[in-house]
Amino acid sequence: MTAFSSEPIIKLEGVDIYQNGNKLVLSDVNFEINKGDFVFLIGRTGSGKSSLLKTLYGDLWLESGKGKVVGYELQKMKQAEVPFLRRKLGIVFQDFQLFFDRNVEENLEFVLRATGWTDKSAIKTRISDVLMQVGLGTSPKKMPHQLSGGEQQRVVIARAMLNEPQILLADEPTGNLDPEVGEQIMQVFQTINTAGTAILMATHNYDFLKKYPARVVKCENGAVTEIQ
Template sequence: MPFSGEPIVQITDASIFQEDQTVLNNINLKIAKGEFVYLVGRTGSGKSSLLKTLYCDLPLHMGSIRICDFEIEKIKRKEVPMLRRKLGIVFQDFQLLPDRTIAENIFFVMKATGWKDKAKMKSRLADVLMKVGLGAVSNKMPHQLSGGEQQRVVIARALINEPAILIADEPTGNLDPEVSEGIFKTFEDINRSGTAILMATHDFKLIENYPKRTLTCGNGEVLDSAAQPVT
């Protein structure tokens, strides 16, 4: 699929740090609007640190990153919530509040990102749950859902503000292979609707079955499967 226009992510001469250690050096890459990209590499190779830098959980000390029209190296603390409204973030460990219903979990995020109109909130809740195939779970507690269903709720929560890009950190890491495939197909459906996806994964079966552009972290660098070889 051809992509055009301004990239949704542009990383220029960036180095990524975890505490005082440099984990990735001199990254230069772009992710187009609507693109689906895998991020792979061994544990400790810098995948999660790169993702955390994109959504400002880790500071950027060297180079520049532009994502959703925000310049990460210049971003002010008060602007970080505005950036995160344009991103959807999907974690491996769900991070659902166990003492609240699914609806309350999603309303919590809505209120934190500026939603106030209750009718619009209820309508959007129904929309995002239907999008992930969970139209009837809003009054259930997280523990009443399977792992796959909980991950779908997390994806629904990430879609609340119609993000330009979903950043997913090992979203199928705790799930059985069959469930993982269903979750992956949910991501593909979301991508087909125009949302870019950057997915960190260890699931090489998925990559083999559904090949896409792949960024590989290792030995302090990021290798891009789409890079043209030098001749």
């Protein structure tokens, strides 16, 4: 076990990232993320942040270089393995992608059942745990339209945490929220990180970088560099 736990959760070596199969957006990307790290991913719109995240969760194929994410070798991965890779990751998007015809609990239950959970009481317990974790313990029966934008984003984070991922990948998770609510969401991420889950968060909010010191990785001019 020790050998496994000391291995990086994400490791990219000499990776080139293409958009639409042919447009090179980032070249010779090398970086790793270890257990419990908090990493901000910054860069202008169009600098390749989303493409980098998509490569990590198997939405874009790794064409060249070597990438290992939660034990999966991206350059060798088959389409059929993508759902298994994603079960070990938590993914938080800017748009919430909730089912608006189901309540909070049903939204979360759908994901657990889709990922192989069958035991009713285990499902109920896990849902209640993740809702407590994001500060929504009293809202399982609410419909998404009864929640504020910030509360909906908390549901999305709870959903991402359901299968106890080793890392959360968050793409501009506060992009659609006003500053005060964005701050609350940032604190939810801090709590999750303190409890041991690594986080890679793409953000345009430079206040966060000052307020929550962490590693910062920047996409710029086709390269990915760590900012010291």
